[in-house]
Amino acid sequence: MPTTDEQSAQPVLQGPQQSRPVVEADTVVMVPAPREGDAELVQNADDLDTRAAEQEDLADQARHDEESAAAVAEARQSTGPAAPAYDPAEREAVLKVMRERRDIRNGFRSDPIPHEVLLRVLEAAHHAPSVGHSQPWDFVVIRSADTRRAMHELAMRQRDAYAKSLPKGRAKQFKELKIEAILDTPVNIVVTADPTRGGRHTLGRHTQPQMAPYSAALAVENLWLAARAEGLGVGWVSFFDEREMVRALGLPEHLEVIAYLCVGYVDEFPDEPELLQAGWSKRRPLSWVVHEETYGRRALPGEEPHDLLAETVAQIRPLDAKALGEAWERQKRMTKPAGALGMLEIISAQLSGLSRQCPPPIPEPAAVAIFAGDHGVHAQGVTPWPQEVTAQMVANFLGGGAVCNAFATQVGAEVCIVDVGVAADLPATPGLLPRKIRAGTSDLTTGPAMTREEAKQAIEVGIETARDLVAAGNKALLTGEMGIANTTASAALISVFTGADPAEVTGRGTGINDETLARKTEVVRRALELHQPDPADPIGVLAAIGGFEHAAIVGLLLGGASLRTPVILDGVSAGAAALVARAIAPEVLAACIAGHRSAEPGHVAALNKLGLRPLVDLDLRLGEGTGALLALPLVQSTARAMHEVATFDSAGVTEK
Numbered sequence: 062m063p064t065t066d067e068q069s070a071q072p073v074l075q076g077p078q079q080s081r082p083v084v085e086a087d088t089v090v091m092v093p094a095p096r097e098g099d100a101e102l103v104q105n106a107d108d109l110d111t112r113a114a115e116q117e118d119l120a121d122q123a124r125h126d127e128e129s130a131a132a133v134a135e136a137r138q139s140t141g142p143a144a145p146a147y148d149p150a151e152r153e154a155v156l157k158v159m160r161e162r163r164d165i166r167n168g169f170r171s172d173p174i175p176h177e178v179l180l181r182v183l184e185a186a187h188h189a190p191s192v193g194h195s196q197p198w199d200f201v202v203i204r205s206a207d208t209r210r211a212m213h214e215l216a217m218r219q220r221d222a223y224a225k226s227l228p229k230g231r232a233k234q235f236k237e238l239k240i241e242a243i244l245d246t247p248v249n250i251v252v253t254a255d256p257t258r259g260g261r262h263t264l265g266r267h268t269q270p271q272m273a274p275y276s277a278a279l280a281v282e283n284l285w286l287a288a289r290a291e292g293l294g295v296g297w298v299s300f301f302d303e304r305e306m307v308r309a310l311g312l313p314e315h316l317e318v319i320a321y322l323c324v325g326y327v328d329e330f331p332d333e334p335e336l337l338q339a340g341w342s343k344r345r346p347l348s349w350v351v352h353e354e355t356y357g358r359r360a361l362p363g364e365e366p367h368d369l370l371a372e373t374v375a376q377i378r379p380l381d382a383k384a385l386g387e388a389w390e391r392q393k394r395m396t397k398p399a400g401a402l403g404m405l406e407i408i409s410a411q412l413s414g415l416s417r418q419c420p421p422p423i424p425e426p427a428a429v430a431i432f433a434g435d436h437g438v439h440a441q442g443v444t445p446w447p448q449e450v451t452a453q454m455v456a457n458f459l460g461g462g463a464v465c466n467a468f469a470t471q472v473g474a475e476v477c478i479v480d481v482g483v484a485a486d487l488p489a490t491p492g493l494l495p496r497k498i499r500a501g502t503s504d505l506t507t508g509p510a511m512t513r514e515e516a517k518q519a520i521e522v523g524i525e526t527a528r529d530l531v532a533a534g535n536k537a538l539l540t541g542e543m544g545i546a547n548t549t550a551s552a553a554l555i556s557v558f559t560g561a562d563p564a565e566v567t568g569r570g571t572g573i574n575d576e577t578l579a580r581k582t583e584v585v586r587r588a589l590e591l592h593q594p595d596p597a598d599p600i601g602v603l604a605a606i607g608g609f610e611h612a613a614i615v616g617l618l619l620g621g622a623s624l625r626t627p628v629i630l631d632g633v634s635a636g637a638a639a640l641v642a643r644a645i646a647p648e649v650l651a652a653c654i655a656g657h658r659s660a661e662p663g664h665v666a667a668l669n670k671l672g673l674r675p676l677v678d679l680d681l682r683l684g685e686g687t688g689a690l691l692a693l694p695l696v697q698s699t700a701r702a703m704h705e706v707a708t709f710d711s712a713g714v715t716e717k
């Protein structure tokens with residue numbers, strides 16, 4: 062059972078920041094004088110001409126740099142009042158309309174929209190900025206019931222197609238959502254972009270043709286804001302095949318449809334996005350998306366850049382004692398003998414303490430994050446499987462043909478594959494997150510597997526994955542991994558954090574013979590002798606003997622815990638990663654549920670050390686998140702029982 066006592070987390074070191082190259086404005090580059098015997102420099106007159114021209118260019122550049130530096134200095138020194146801002150009431154009105162703009166799908170009224178109101182809204186849209194002032198938009202105002210019915214039919218077809226593509230856990234939720242109000246609104250507006258508008262030389266569009274549709278999207282935003290100010294709701298419908306819609310509306314073929322908008326008066330404007338209210342998604346805090354100078358240096362204006370790992374660790378809290386107490390109480394009053402759900406009662410109490418709610422949210426939808434990486438230690442002959450199998454299995458996951466896919470379909474979970482270090486170039490494919498730190502670790506028997514900075518980067522990939530999956534509405538995360546030779550690194554990590562001898566924690570992985578097992582055990586022993594890893598320095602241990610996927614799982618666990626979201630652990634690699642995560646932040650265990658016990662001996666040692674009891678024990682030794690996926694319905698069932706099982710008082714059942 063995870064701890065509820067407050068313990069301070071280990072400090073996390075900040076990695077070195079990359080500095081940007083500085084170009085000095087007063088650098089004047091001189092052509093070297095020809096040296097005696099320097100044939101190349103005096104070879105011919107043309108060459109000298111070229112050099113003279115280059116010298117002039119460089120001098121020009123230096124002059125230009127000097128001038129722009131002077132201009133910047135001048136700008137900084139400018140005196141006199143700046144252009145006035147809006148007064149506070151006006152500013153507040155502008156910010157208010159941005160905050161209170163909503164995408165509306167429910168509660169539209171059929172009241173007609175007066176022409177002058179619609180005109181003001183369209184004028185606002187037409188004031189939008191546009192590339193090269195090309196104003197590429199047109200607005201087709203649709204009122205006809207027949208046209209709206211035709212559009213509604215197209216949207217319904219796409220809705221069905223999307224619903225079929227969803228994992229079961231998501232599809233259930235999607236069924237409850239209204240995604241358009243085509244027939245409920247008196248006016249629909251189609252916003253198009255004409256990519257030819259403004260002519261061939263449209264300023265700013267020469268390298269970026271997408272600037273035309275971007276400009277039209279800004280017109281949509283203006284329209285949306287102006288509509289809000291008029292008390293008009295707008296709902297954007299994108300459930301269309303764009304070309305099909307162009308044909309159905311009889312639009313000129315060269316136009317692009319940017320938005321199909323449903324516009325009308327509404328009963329009310331909700332405070333929050335409807336998708337957020339429905340639990341479909343969560344709002345990402347501003348602090349996640351503002352970077353200072355370089356991507357990854359997150360800082361809000363006026364703040365010091367914060368380290369993602371340190372920030373995540375600081376947000377991890379132990380289980381909430383009040384919700385935990387309520388859960389135990391509720392368990393006693395539910396219509397069943399006290400304790401009759403055994404281990405599942407402990408899990409439901411943990412879910413309550415983690416979420417600070419009793420009953421806890423049902424952990425659905427769920428997503429398994431499968432981190433894939435390769436291992437330099439493969440060269441030591443620790444497995445008969447060739448290294449290419451890692452990349453091949455990633456392709457198999459993406460094609461839906463692996464065991465994890467079958468299990469995920471069965472339990473209704475999303476499969477998210479993350480390339481964190483596969484030793485092959487993987488083509489961009491939907492469902493694959495390209496987050497490669499390096500194409501495989503180094504051989505841990507000859508040096509550190511990763512640099513400290515790489516280990517930290519891989520942890521951050523895991524944290525970001527947790528953030529993404531949770532913001533997308535997942536209420537449980539599952540660990541998965543793929544990496545030929547990764548049970549060697551797992552055994553080494555487990556040996557360090559449990560103190561067990563390599564012989565006790567090194568297993569047969571994918572099924573190796575006695576000779577390979579002896580070699581693998583020796584490899585683990587040699588690695589530990591070489592690095593003398595210090596368990597008090599978990600990131601150092603990870604860098605020396607871990608894998609990219611282990612580090613990413615560490616991040617997923619820390620990220621999940623910081624977002625108070627349960628994480629179901631898969632097998633031995635997850636166990637190894639959990640030991641590292643616990644050494645970084647002991648309270649991470651508040652979020653961890655051991656999905657299963659694998660056949661690897663190291664896994665038992667890891668679970669014992671973590672104090673976690675596995676839910677499923679079926680001699681699995683596959684990885685890919687398969688054990689965690691099998692455990693998911695158990696975890697969901699226990700939360701559902703808290704919601705749905707009557708109490709003795711409510712059901713009128715006599716207690717013992």
Ligand SMILES: Cc1cc2nc3c(=O)[nH]c(=O)nc-3n(C[C@H](O)[C@H](O)[C@H](O)COP(=O)(O)O)c2cc1C
Nearest residue numbers: 162163164239240241297298299300333334335336
């Ligand atoms: C480009 C774009 C396309 C959208 N398409 C749809 C859609 O097809 N169906 C829908 O229900 N909402 C759609 N929305 C609305 C978003 O779901 C909504 O903006 C988001 O949940 C945030 O809510 P808010 O606009 O109320 O802040 C779309 C929004 C945008 C910007």
